[in-house]
Amino acid sequence: MLNIEIPKVIPLDNILPDEPLLMMGAGPVPIPPKVAAANSVVINHLGETMNTVVEQVKDMARYVFQTHSSHVMGVAGPGSAAMEMAICNLVWPGRRVLSVCNGMFSRRLAEMAQRVGAEVTRLEVEEGHTTEPDILAKRLAAQPFDVVTIVQGETSNTVWNRYLPEICKLGKSAGALMVVDAVCTLSTMPMEMEGWGADAVITGGQKGLSSIPGVSLITFSEEAWSHIERRNAPMSHWCLDARLADQFWNKKSYHYTAPVSGLLALHEALRLICDETLERRFERHLQCSAALQQGIEALGLELAVPVEARLNSVVGLKVPADVSADAVRRHMSRAYRVEISGAFGLNILRIGQMGEQVRPHHLFRTLHALGASMRVAGAKIDLPAGVAELERGLVGARYPAE
Numbered sequence: 001m002l003n004i005e006i007p008k009v010i011p012l013d014n015i016l017p018d019e020p021l022l023m024m025g026a027g028p029v030p031i032p033p034k035v036a037a038a039n040s041v042v043i044n045h046l047g048e049t050m051n052t053v054v055e056q057v058k059d060m061a062r063y064v065f066q067t068h069s070s071h072v073m074g075v076a077g078p079g080s081a082a083m084e085m086a087i088c089n090l091v092w093p094g095r096r097v098l099s100v101c102n103g104m105f106s107r108r109l110a111e112m113a114q115r116v117g118a119e120v121t122r123l124e125v126e127e128g129h130t131t132e133p134d135i136l137a138k139r140l141a142a143q144p145f146d147v148v149t150i151v152q153g154e155t156s157n158t159v160w161n162r163y164l165p166e167i168c169k170l171g172k173s174a175g176a177l178m179v180v181d182a183v184c185t186l187s188t189m190p191m192e193m194e195g196w197g198a199d200a201v202i203t204g205g206q207k208g209l210s211s212i213p214g215v216s217l218i219t220f221s222e223e224a225w226s227h228i229e230r231r232n233a234p235m236s237h238w239c240l241d242a243r244l245a246d247q248f249w250n251k252k253s254y255h256y257t258a259p260v261s262g263l264l265a266l267h268e269a270l271r272l273i274c275d276e277t278l279e280r281r282f283e284r285h286l287q288c289s290a291a292l293q294q295g296i297e298a299l300g301l302e303l304a305v306p307v308e309a310r311l312n313s314v315v316g317l318k319v320p321a322d323v324s325a326d327a328v329r330r331h332m333s334r335a336y337r338v339e340i341s342g343a344f345g346l347n348i349l350r351i352g353q354m355g356e357q358v359r360p361h362h363l364f365r366t367l368h369a370l371g372a373s374m375r376v377a378g379a380k381i382d383l384p385a386g387v388a389e390l391e392r393g394l395v396g397a398r399y400p401a402e
């Protein structure tokens with residue numbers, strides 16, 4: 001035995017706030033009680049019960065991803081692990097990858113491709129702009145690519161690639177496989193994997209799905225799967241090897257011990273989405289996010305991204321001159337028990353509009369906390385105007401118990 005002193009730690013009860021904070025940042029987001037309850041259960045990772053859970057998770061995921069593909073898989077890991085799973089299975093040394101880059105997460109996909117030895121070309125999109133299909137078409141015409149990577153909603157700077165359907169079509173016609181990161185967008189806005197021709201779509205649990213962080217989903221198209229099956233290049237990743245994961249996800253056998261509680265939570269999150277239906281869920285997201293954006297502008301604040309490129313799933317707002325973003329966030333958290341996000345190096349604040357965040361009562365609390373805290377931090381704010389505008393935008397919105 002080493003002579004290590006037994007650490008004296010503070011029990012969790014004394015660390016966590018008495019009243020849970022309202023999580024209105026860029027994720028993780030609040031989870032419904034059914035999801036929280038499922039997350040507290042442990043069952044065997046193999047056997048009849050788990051087989052039923054897995055089959056239902058796949059069926060529900062097919063609906064949410066909008067695909068008939070039989071290659072739906074869960075990943076024990078963050079959204080980044082699912083991104084890496086897409087990349088390391090479809091990309092190997094010598095493969096030519098075009099990475100559409102308009103933020104931190106799209107650059108992460110490019111870096112992952114580079115790390116597995118691909119020849120990566122970055123298509124850098126101007127900050128705050130959506131990717132124009134014409135620009136992509138020119139790059140695709142100039143040289144062949146095996147894979148194109150793109151992020152539907154760049155959470156990092158709140159830019160939306162609104163022409164994703166057209167971009168997928170262009171990539172497919174040029175013979176490339178389309179890898180799409182839908183980590184923050186899936187189930188918050190349309191993402192039609194099969195209809196648009198995406199070949200690998202990734203999502204995390206902690207965003208639109210309103211499940212827990214650490215268990216993610218990936219779906220490969222039949223075409224992507226044929227590349228994976230025919231692959232001769234060595235595979236350096238063991239946990240992320242899709243052919244091994246197929247043992248668990250399609251053959252009821254062992255790959256690694258599945259994150260059982262997280263999968264049960266994901267099951268419940270997907271079930272609630274199916275109950276709500278995608279149409280109603282998209283409508284709820286659109287109405288709430290638009291009302292929040294109008295409310296923020298009526299407070300006297302400026303949104304970060306012009307409307308044509310603006311992501312609805314995470315709303316970015318500029319921090320006024322001489323106001324400290326950290327001070328605003330700290331005040332919101334301490335005084336109002338509401339958490340929102342800063343950004344990675346950008347002087348913006350980000351408010352999530354994903355899953356359970358998109359409820360009228362959360363929006364009133366968040367907008368009020370934001371306006372009041374901005375005022376304390378020195379910004380000129382018209383709080384009643386902001387709240388009135390939010391209320392106008394939410395007319396007819398459904399409340400959870402209705």
Ligand SMILES: Cc1ncc(COP(=O)(O)O)c(C=O)c1O
Binds near residue numbers: 078079154156181183
């Ligand atoms: C668009 C996007 N892609 C990927 C990720 C990475 O997910 P994770 O942090 O779970 O690895 C995030 C997380 O914020 C994201 O928003």
